[in-house]
Amino acid sequence: MPPASRTPGALAVYIGRFQPLHDAHLHTIQAALHRHAHLLVLTGSANLARSAHNPWTAPERARLIRAALRESGHDTRRLSVRPLPDEFDAGLWAAQVQAAVAATLDRLGPRPVVLTGFEKDASSGYLRWFPQWQADPVPAQTAGGTGLLNATDLRAALLGRGEVPPHVPPAVQAFLRDFLRTRTAARLSAEYHAIQAARAALSGTPTPRHERLDLHTDAHTVWLARRDGPIGRGLWALPATPLLPGDLPSQAAVFAHPARSPVWPTTAHAVRVTAPPPGTRPVPLDAALARPHAFFEDHHVILCRMLEAGRSRA
Structure with missing residues (x-):
């Protein structure tokens, strides 16, 4: 993917979770709008429930991105923000990115596509996944000389110590101050x-752990805990x-994405069972499928994949 020069007519694409939006994110967005005609921001993990890892919804993050741009004097008419679901599968995720870009080009008209962002760790490796697009990386910003800005550290300040973190735009600071007073923040x-306590307790555990997930459905119902x-x-x-590693079921769908569990890397072995598992209750299948944000971890994704696999075998 060759580096991009200034491309005035291009569509720039910036992918991130923005949990929360911080100054380095805003700097990247501003640089992309300065260099290119339009910017598409894709807010990742848009299909997942609120959690300590993903505290804010895709609409909340979109509002904060627009508010931070407006208060810094930027016109948001050249900005599009779209939610990007997690697929826990690199190929399916890349296809979602390409579909979002194609939909934006359908609206704006044909133009070159440029991928922007900054490489800070393995989570930004996607910058090399789209060789058909040019690259326009932005140098990673530091926090007052104290190291690279990292949303993980900002969430630790907010959720771990109850502090509004520094190095976020004023609109985000105001939002986070209000957020800290909510029941959601307490939860x-x-x-x-x-999670921190569980990680500490598992510090000597071999990686990864394994778990069995039991799925029972009929034509209209799924049994959930x-x-x-x-x-x-x-x-x-x-x-x-x-x-245990020696007790893995042979007839199982395996889900081993390293980010699927918030506590410890855990491989799930999902198994179809013929009777409702203990501790579950019936939920209308259509209602469950329509509410991905009501599910723990990647369980909604697993449910959908298991149903798709069942249909393909039928």
């Missing part, structure tokens, strides 16, 4: 501390059973 703070601990409290889930 996610409890989840954050529970409700999470009752601090991690994912109240969310729908497929019932999980820890597995």
